[in-house]
Amino acid sequence: MRKITIVKNYLKHAEGSCMFSLGETKVLCVATVEEKVPPFMEADKKEQGWITAEYSMMPRSCPTRISRKKLQNGRAQEISRLVGRSLRACVDLEKLGKRTITIDCDVIRADGGTRTASINGGFIALVLALKKLQKAKLIDSLPLKGFLGAISVGFVENKMVLDLSAKEDNVADIDMNVVMLDNGDLVEVQGTAEGHTFSRKALDKMLDSAKTGITKIINAQKKSLGKI
Numbered sequence: 001m002r003k004i005t006i007v008k009n010y011l012k013h014a015e016g017s018c019m020f021s022l023g024e025t026k027v028l029c030v031a032t033v034e035e036k037v038p039p040f041m042e043a044d045k046k047e048q049g050w051i052t053a054e055y056s057m058m059p060r061s062c063p064t065r066i067s068r069k070k071l072q073n074g075r076a077q078e079i080s081r082l083v084g085r086s087l088r089a090c091v092d093l094e095k096l097g098k099r100t101i102t103i104d105c106d107v108i109r110a111d112g113g114t115r116t117a118s119i120n121g122g123f124i125a126l127v128l129a130l131k132k133l134q135k136a137k138l139i140d141s142l143p144l145k146g147f148l149g150a151i152s153v154g155f156v157e158n159k160m161v162l163d164l165s166a167k168e169d170n171v172a173d174i175d176m177n178v179v180m181l182d183n184g185d186l187v188e189v190q191g192t193a194e195g196h197t198f199s200r201k202a203l204d205k206m207l208d209s210a211k212t213g214i215t216k217i218i219n220a221q222k223k224s225l226g227k228i
Helices: 039-044 074-088 114-135 166-170 200-225
Strands: 004-008 016-022 025-034 050-057 100-109 148-156 159-162 174-181 186-193
Touching (some): 016 114, 025 114, 050 074, 074 114, 074 148, 074 186, 114 148, 148 166, 174 200, 186 200
Parallel strands (some): 050 100
Antiparallel strands (some): 004 016, 174 186
16 A cells, blocks of 8 residues: 555635545545535435535646646546545434535545545545534534545456556556445445456455555544544
């Protein structure tokens, strides 16, 4: 695995924020709390909150500049939905109350694993925002079901690699992203083979490796957040 670096409270005005790094990949994750829920929840009269996410890459997060218009593409929308789904899986939305927390994930520097870094950093920003709500006595306790982590794993030239860099990802025979709670329950598994198939044995091996990596990430999250 690449080195994990977490810088909490990176932005002054946000309810929660952090710069999360996996090696050369750096993502700024920012939480914003609003005392309202989306229209579809109002229409359903659901007495619960909502967590959503927006993912984007900065124009020079890659070697060459990408225009902002081109960055708002289907890939960004798909990753935004992934991050939102993942974060909702670790929170009791009823205990959150009728409010929305939006997690903005901006990739400052991309070197593979930006979606998993967004989930890992997004979780920290989310917890910081929840702690502020608790301190303000807007919620009784943190509505967390558990800690959340994500990592990539795959096979490159018949060798299993954990936490793929961009160079490794570009030539991987198998590439998989795994999102998991600290109790081992899976939130999401996205796995694809390129020009090959893979066995159930290889899948199990990758999931075991991912669990090992996610455990390290969650330990780093716990160290950064302290007692919650």
